[in-house]
Amino acid sequence: MTADLTAEQVAHCRQVLAEHTVRPGAKGCPVCGVIRCPDWTDAFDKLAVAGQTMAAEPPPWQLFRPGRRPGTPGTAG
Numbered sequence: 001m002t003a004d005l006t007a008e009q010v011a012h013c014r015q016v017l018a019e020h021t022v023r024p025g026a027k028g029c030p031v032c033g034v035i036r037c038p039d040w041t042d043a044f045d046k047l048a049v050a051g052q053t054m055a056a057e058p059p060p061w062q063l064f065r066p067g068r069r070p071g072t073p074g075t076a077g
């Protein structure tokens with residue numbers, strides 16, 4: 001099953017995810033008031049099926065770390 005999304009749909013889904021994400025300390029979606037609300041789940045599923053990332057930016061674990069320089073003494077091979 002293919003579920004290609006247009007750039008507009010992808011942007012919309014990401015916006016929904018951002019708006020319906022449960023904030024730390026909150027007891028549910030700030031819009032719907034429940035955990036894993038239908039809007040959030042629907043947007044998440046659409047992005048996942050389409051193979052899209054959940055945000056426009058790359059995940060934090062892929063970000064370049066400015067604190068580590070290449071060629072650090074002791075680790076170079």
Ligand SMILES: [Zn+2]
Nearest residue numbers: 020029032037
């Ligand atoms: Zn919601």
